[in-house]
Amino acid sequence: MNQRTDDFLDVPAQQAQFRELVGDALRHARKAGATDAAVEISESRGLSVSVRRRAIETIEQTRDRSMAVTVFAGQRRGSASTSDFSPEALRRTVDAAWHIARYTAEDPAAGLPEPERFALHYPDLDLHHPWAIDAEGAARLAIQAERAALATSQGITNSEGASLDTMEGHFVLGNSRGFLGGYPYSRHSLSVAPIAGRGDGMQRDYWYTSARRADGLAAPAEVGRYAAERALSRLGARPVKTGRYPVLFEAPLAVGLVGALVQATSGGALYRKASFLLDALGKPVLADHLDVVENPYIPGAQGSAPFDSEGVRPQARRVVDQGVLTGYFLSTYTARKLGMATTGNAGGSHNLSLRSRLTRPEDDLPAMLRKMGTGLLVTELIGQGVNYVTGDYSRGAFGYWVQDGVIRHPVQEITIAGNLADMFRGIVAVGADVYGRGAKSTGSVLIDGMAVAGL
Structure with a gap:
């Protein structure tokens, strides 16, 4: 070329x-x-x-x-x-x-x-x-x-x-x-x-x-x-009946759930009291089989950085350990507002990874569909219906209806809703089909139940 x-x-x-x-x-x-x-x-x-x-x-x-x-x-x-x-x-x-x-x-x-x-x-x-x-x-x-x-x-x-x-x-x-x-x-x-x-x-x-x-x-x-x-x-998509169903977020979308956790545990939201996870440090915020790991020092990775936007050393750390929140995302300013110390996250997180201790190497997307059995595979989200003060979550969605672990037909004109606190605690599995965009990565994420509004 x-x-x-x-x-x-x-x-x-x-x-x-x-x-x-x-x-x-x-x-x-x-x-x-x-x-x-x-x-x-x-x-x-x-x-x-x-x-x-x-x-x-x-x-x-x-x-x-x-x-x-x-x-x-x-x-x-x-x-x-x-x-x-x-x-x-x-x-x-x-x-x-x-x-x-x-x-x-x-x-x-x-x-x-x-x-x-x-x-x-x-x-x-x-x-x-x-x-x-x-x-x-x-x-x-x-x-x-x-x-x-x-x-x-x-x-x-x-x-x-x-x-x-x-x-x-x-x-x-x-x-x-x-x-x-x-x-x-x-x-x-x-x-x-x-x-x-x-x-x-x-x-x-x-x-x-x-x-x-x-x-x-x-x-x-x-x-x-x-x-x-x-x-x-996606051809032939149609709505499904309104109800409460298990929901499997495809890995590229599941990264957004990791982003929601970062938003809710960031210093700016916390000192303004604009987060549903106020005072959550040391408490369970995810299901107990889940960890969130941050590693700024992976060579060549898109979320790597030797220092944050203030020159502070970032930390290789476990932000969530067996479901328990062990750290926030703080700059010098937001840390001082909270009476804490910076975590080296001025400018954002670094190579965050959501992991489940239950995930097996063979847990690809078809295996995750079988785990779900009957429910909704979500592959696209529409709109910005997330309230970080209350945790309320409501998004337009596109996806696929799954029955007995097999995709039956595409689904459109629906809304999925829940509360992030319940969704985080309701994660029952994370796939081995890891996908990373930018500074975050995860496999597909299965939540035990969400409200689905359709027909």
């Missing part, structure tokens, strides 16, 4: 330049009178190409750069940013942040992390794998994926298109308490969305692959064929 000729990321040289700029900004902040300061300088580039019916629809090339400055006047905080890295712009940005800090109200929780929490030495986690591909090469791969989808069956009648996205970047973060660090990173993805059927019976589905390395992506033809098979399997 064709390669781009510009050498955008000369990482060692640019990292050295960014470190100098961070030092200059911190020195100017101290000169202005700041008691503390933090500076992050970043640069990234990306290429996004979308095609439809084998023709290029859009080509978007992005190139972003930013310097973000935060200064403190005691416990007053001010922030400003710029995309201009000139010395004069640097000084103006620091001065703007300082001006804001001087006139904001004091906040007892404001301030940089304690120096002993910084990741002053950290491993190379293999996060940077740039992809030398141009728009023509990207379009070729996207067209291959869409062509494979259209060729899967005559039942595939149209396409919403396919797209290939690639990006790389790097940053340096430093502060006045002695932290200085940074690293490069990359992300790549390929997706396709075919349409099956005609008229009122049309159905759409999609699939995608993503990785830090281009050679970690699934083959375009494989992505296209699987997307087409998913769209075809």
Whole structure:
């Protein structure tokens, strides 16, 4: 495939330049009178190409750069940013942040992390794998994926298109308490969305692959064929009778349940008292056969990071142990609001994995369907009907009716409902069909019962 000729990321040289700029900004902040300061300088580039019916629809090339400055006047905080890295712009940005800090109200929780929490030495986690591909090469791969989808069956009648996205970047973060660090990173993805059927019976589905390395992506033809098979399997969908049934969340959707747990146990929700899991630390929140493990240090993983967005060391830990919540997700600020210590999660979680101690290697999706017996396999959720204050959960859904462990027909025009606290405690099995997107992974998740509204 064709390669781009510009050498955008000369990482060692640019990292050295960014470190100098961070030092200059911190020195100017101290000169202005700041008691503390933090500076992050970043640069990234990306290429996004979308095609439809084998023709290029859009080509978007992005190139972003930013310097973000935060200064403190005691416990007053001010922030400003710029995309201009000139010395004069640097000084103006620091001065703007300082001006804001001087006139904001004091906040007892404001301030940089304690120096002993910084990741002053950290491993190379293999996060940077740039992809030398141009728009023509990207379009070729996207067209291959869409062509494979259209060729899967005559039942595939149209396409919403396919797209290939690639990006790389790097940053340096430093502060006045002695932290200085940074690293490069990359992300790549390929997706396709075919349409099956005609008229009122049309159905759409999609699939995608993503990785830090281009050679970690699934083959375009494989992505296209699987997307087409998913769209075809939706034909003939109909509602089911309203009732209470076991529900099996397909692994890509089950990741959202892990995300709901993170949201409910994050510092921001907790100190605002906007979580149904207030004061849950040390108490059962999941079924007792379940663990949630966080590991920031997996080489090449999409959720890996040697430090969080404050420079704090993240923790390899068991967040849930045999159903019991053992830790929250806290930044320095939210931890202080709660009278606790940061967990190194400023900016989010790192490679979370939901696991069951009952899962066997042979527990693939067909095995999970047999475990469920009769109930609903959910493969798509619609809308945002989650109330994290009460835990109430109500989402439109698409899926498949399962009887005696066998899929009988697709199901649409339904709503599934429950309460997250009950759903978490009602998880009876987690499959070995592990699927990870971003910073979270799990197999399919079987819940003993949820309300299903249909006919």
